[in-house]
Amino acid sequence: MFSEMLVSHFRELSTPFHYYNLDLLEKTLQQLKVAAGRYNYMVHYALKANSNDEILSIIKEAGLGADCVSGNEVRKAIEIGFNPNNIVFAGVGKADDEINISLDHNIFCFNCESVQELEVINELAIARRKKANVALRINPNVNPNTHHYITTGLEENKFGINPWEFEVVLEVLGQCEHLNLIGLHFHIGSQITDLSSYRHLCIRVNEIQHWFLERQIRVEHINVGGGLGIDYHNPDKNPIPNFEEFFKVFDDFIELRPGQQLHFELGRAVVGQCGNLITKVLYVKNGVNIDFAILDAGMTELIRPALYQSYHTIQNLTGKGEERHYDVVGPICESSDCFGKRVSLPETKRGDLIAIRSTGAYGEIMASNYNLRKRAKAYYSNKFI
DSSP states (O other): OOOHHHHHHHHTSOSSEEEEOHHHHHHHHHHHHHHHHTTTOEEEEEGGGOOOHHHHHHHHHTTOEEEESSHHHHHHHHHHTOOGGGEEEOOTTOOHHHHHHHHHTTOSEEEEOSHHHHHHHHHHHHHTTOOEEEEEEBOOOOOOOSOGGGBOSSTTSSSSBOGGGHHHHHHHHHHOTTEEEEEEEOOOBSSBOOTHHHHHHHHHHHHHHHHHHHTTOOOSEEEOOOOBOOOSSOTTTOOSOOHHHHHHHHHHHOOOOTTOEEEEEESHHHHGGGEEEEEEEEEEEOOSSSEEEEESOOTTTOOHHHHHOOOOOEEESSOOSOEEEEEEEOSSSSTTOEEEEEEEEEOOOTTOEEEEOOOTTTTGGGOOOGGGOOOOEEEEGGGGO
């Protein structure tokens, strides 16, 4: 992944920084487009995974739509040049100003998560003399077999409309003349590697769509969300998710009606592997049971390990000695500021360059200034050509 020439370039830069392999991003997008195009599926990129301008511009040029979860993400998508006709806006707590921004830009669809949200969007649309396209985000109660913090489709989660609310939803929609129901929307979670979870989702989508069809409600669009995971343990062996296998599950199991369009909202699967956090060893500290490799990057640059106890492959790019085990930690004044326990690395010394892999999703985008830290810069592979 990292040639000697590239590492020599890294030595000239101030750490920590985010490094993006744009060639890998382009290859990922190409494979995604071929696999989705086989079935005429529409893919919206989830901006929450990474909203770096350079990354977004490449994704926009590839022809993907945008999946937004805030008014500022809608603004950003418009600013980058995404077609408003391909922008969807989800989120359990859309504020009035965020809804108004989206109405003003005539976005494709609001993915609505509650009865009250439908009423509010209708009121705001009336004030602007608009008619808003909406999809009902439905909680299918499907277990995605992932970390409980990133599960979104179970009954205990805050997201979506539950089936026992359907009758009330239809009653409210009948009173909202400025809403146009065009779709049903689902999203069960993130970092899903067990594709059987998607098979279960398809079965629930079929059941729920049948309920609506029995009441003569036929929508034009079915949106099954995203959540496809990446291989954090083997980023070089599996740099691109198996999009062909992923989309085939839906072709095999979902029952679309003639003319219906199937939509996806993928984020991590698109950008996760193209990003890496490059950091430097500040100190190697002797511990009681194991030594600590203390880096100049911390949870302010990559919060996932502290927040989710997530795994990232960690590599010493400059170490040459025998393999030893280290707890790899950051400089932040929190005990949870740890990237990995008992990580096997070549003998590690002050000044060694460390790569924390697969940080393209939920890395730079979740950075903070906690401890009054400076924001890490981003660099791109085309800078070093």
